[in-house]
Amino acid sequence: MILVADPMRLTADLLCRRLRADGFEALAFATAAGVLGRLGPGRVRAVIVDPALSAGIVAKIRATLPKTPILAFGTSDRPQDVASALAEGANAFLVKGRATPTQLVSRLNALLDGDPAKHEPGDAGGAMEGSYYIHVDARSADAPRLAIDVGAGAGFKCADCGGALALYLQRDIGRWGKWLFGTFGCLVCAKRRVPARHIASIGASLIEPLLEPVAVAAGGAR
Amino acid sequence: MKPHVLVLDDEPAVARAIKRVLTAAGFEVEAVNDASSARAKLRERVFAVVVSDERMPEISGVDFLAECAQEYPATIRLLLTGYADAQTAANAVNRAEIFRLLFKPWSEAEFIAAVREAAWRHSLMDEDEPTVEGPPRDIAEDVEPN
Numbered sequence: 001m002i003l004v005a006d007p008m009r010l011t012a013d014l015l016c017r018r019l020r021a022d023g024f025e026a027l028a029f030a031t032a033a034g035v036l037g038r039l040g041p042g043r044v045r046a047v048i049v050d051p052a053l054s055a056g057i058v059a060k061i062r063a064t065l066p067k068t069p070i071l072a073f074g075t076s077d078r079p080q081d082v083a084s085a086l087a088e089g090a091n092a093f094l095v096k097g098r099a100t101p102t103q104l105v106s107r108l109n110a111l112l113d114g115d116p117a118k119h120e121p122g123d124a125g126g127a128m129e130g131s132y133y134i135h136v137d138a139r140s141a142d143a144p145r146l147a148i149d150v151g152a153g154a155g156f157k158c159a160d161c162g163g164a165l166a167l168y169l170q171r172d173i174g175r176w177g178k179w180l181f182g183t184f185g186c187l188v189c190a191k192r193r194v195p196a197r198h199i200a201s202i203g204a205s206l207i208e209p210l211l212e213p214v215a216v217a218a219g220g221a222r
Numbered sequence: 223m224k225p226h227v228l229v230l231d232d233e234p235a236v237a238r239a240i241k242r243v244l245t246a247a248g249f250e251v252e253a254v255n256d257a258s259s260a261r262a263k264l265r266e267r268v269f270a271v272v273v274s275d276e277r278m279p280e281i282s283g284v285d286f287l288a289e290c291a292q293e294y295p296a297t298i299r300l301l302l303t304g305y306a307d308a309q310t311a312a313n314a315v316n317r318a319e320i321f322r323l324l325f326k327p328w329s330e331a332e333f334i335a336a337v338r339e340a341a342w343r344h345s346l347m348d349e350d351e352p353t354v355e356g357p358p359r360d361i362a363e364d365v366e367p368n
Contacts, residue, residue, distance in 0.1 A: 014346035075335035097338030
């Protein structure tokens with residue numbers, strides 16, 4: 001069952017109709033209480049939710065369904081809104097009016113297939129596949145602090161399951177793609193973490209200097 | 223293909239401002255200043271969203287959008303007004319079946335959000351599914367190395 005939660009009931013109903021046409025079972029909700037009341041492990045395969053439904057709705061869903069894919073789907077592409085949804089536990093963020101229904105279904109399928117890194121056109125940011133160096137500015141943060149912020153354990157592995165961490169960089173469309181913001185995600189348990197201290201201290205748009213992609217050198221080290 | 227938005231406002235400066243905002247947000251925007259030009263545009267192509275001012279000299283926004291609702295029911299309609307009394311609001315809902323009533327001066331973020339929501343609603347009802355994004359490209363192209 002796919003749960004669709006949108007403040008506009010008709011929009012949620014239309015999306016459900018589309019999902020059913022693609023072979024999914026889907027239920028529409030227009031209130032936070034409604035969708036939270038239907039969460040149950042084993043029955044819900046994924047949740048598509050507009051974060052505008054209610055403050056902290058993604059975190060509340062994630063608290064009940066720790067491993068179920070959550071696709072945040074809102075009208076805002078501001079980096080702080082996207083980062084907030086990802087930090088609350090969304091596996092992906094799509095923007096209404098930018099992503100088409102076909103792209104949304106494709107993204108949903110990718111999440112259900114266990115490929116959290118796959119992005120489709122219409123995502124808040126496109127995928128930057130490859131290897132990147134992370135330059136941490138010693139004046140504002142350092143590597144140990146970053147590791148603490150993203151909950152990394154020994155060897156910069158996921159503190160929860162020990163899986164490898166991936167860095168997801170996303171374009172901030174509102175700044176003509178010149179800025180990036182990043183989240184760390186576990187490739188095993190798919191838990192996402194935003195280096196919140198950096199965002200809080202210097203602003204989401206300024207995370208880009210902390211995450212500086214450069215040409216990949218042979219051997220993956222500089 | 224980007225979602226097409228038609229903007230009708232008899233004040234050219236307002237129409238231009240709306241076009242600028244929506245174009246920057248990724249929409250394909252046509253801005254016109256009279257209803258006959260708007261009708262001509264609507265005949266040319268499918269618009270996902272129509273935004274109309276309420277107070278115009280030759281026709282009210284409600285009347286124009288009611289006409290759109292008859293001729294192009296799948297196009298989502300938004301009414302922009304500086305002031306709406308109860309009768310105008312009732313007509314907007316009952317006759318023009320508008321999606322949103324937006325007030326001047328508008329918040330840019332809320333305006334864009336409303337048009338995005340409208341475009342999404344249209345795409346759920348439309349098989350062509352326009353999107354503001356062009357072909358996928360490597361995000362790294364947008365990165366300016368320090």
